[in-house]
Amino acid sequence: MTTVTVEPLLPRRAAPGDLASWCAVFSDGHRELSGSPIxxxxxxxxxxxxxxPAMRWAARSGLASSGIGGVAELRPQPHQPRTGFLRLFVAPSARRGGVGSALLSRVIQSAGAAGMDRMQATVLAGPPGEPFARTLPDLRVLLHLELQEQRLDQEWVVRRCQELVASPLPGYRLVHWLGAAPEALVASFGRVMSHVLDAPGAALQMAPRAWDAAAVRAWEAKMTADGKRLMVCAAVHLTSGEAVAVTVATVLPSGGPVADQHDTAVVPEHRRRGLARWVKAAQALRIHERFSGVLAATSTVNRENQQMKAVNRAVGYRLLHERLLVEAPVAYP
Structure with a gap:
């Protein structure tokens, strides 16, 4: 049987070739899982x-000098420090050779030593990810997630979004911005974003947080720290002058080929008026107009969130595949 070696990856001490190889395997795995490249x-x-730094490892099959075939990253959940969130990817050429199992064993050992008692991860439903995850004792599925795609290179999708935007909603106007929110809207934008946690299962994926002006500016800086372009479309209530519905997307520094559609939220008193559909359609058109290299947008939706799934269908999203948010106890003496 081929020997698998697992070593910690310390980016600042790693050889440039090893760091590049680790990042390539991680990037490919992330694209396979989420639909968006890094x-x-x-x-x-x-x-x-x-x-x-987070805890990271690299796995090689055979000789220690061989290329990196598997990578793992573990970091504590901000809202649950004793719960680690794991990202583990194995290059297709290295699968079924014990690389994933060796990585997982090392991660569990390190998680226990770091005081974590649970681990969470997102895996593709079906093989190879789901059967591998289910080898963990007492694994449970927390959420069924749908990865959906909106093809901006398909004429019918663009036409559908144009039809929706062409029918303005009385009492509201659309506002777009790239990067930081306008000072006049930063406070109300934060209030809308505080309702992201209203979505089914959202509390399992993110922590409650403050959304005052300072927090919004910190969030904006984090969203753009790696060079991504932050795009926001908001519906502003004409009477109050406040943002009451928003949708958020990011575009890679290269301007393509896939945009990440992140959060969409509407304050409770303005729901069921078509605002979410309106801002998402307008956002898609703005991305299509400003970034010709973006061919698609991807979005992750809880399978139980029927309202957002209906909104996404209305603006041209279609199911790509399903993912599972799973959790297992860390069995470490």
């Missing part, structure tokens, strides 16, 4: 600047 060079820069 540029390996941008990822490497982020890892070198990260404070404090």
């Amino acid at each position: 540029q390996p060079s941008v990822l490497a820069e982020r890892l070198l600047a990260e404070e404090p």
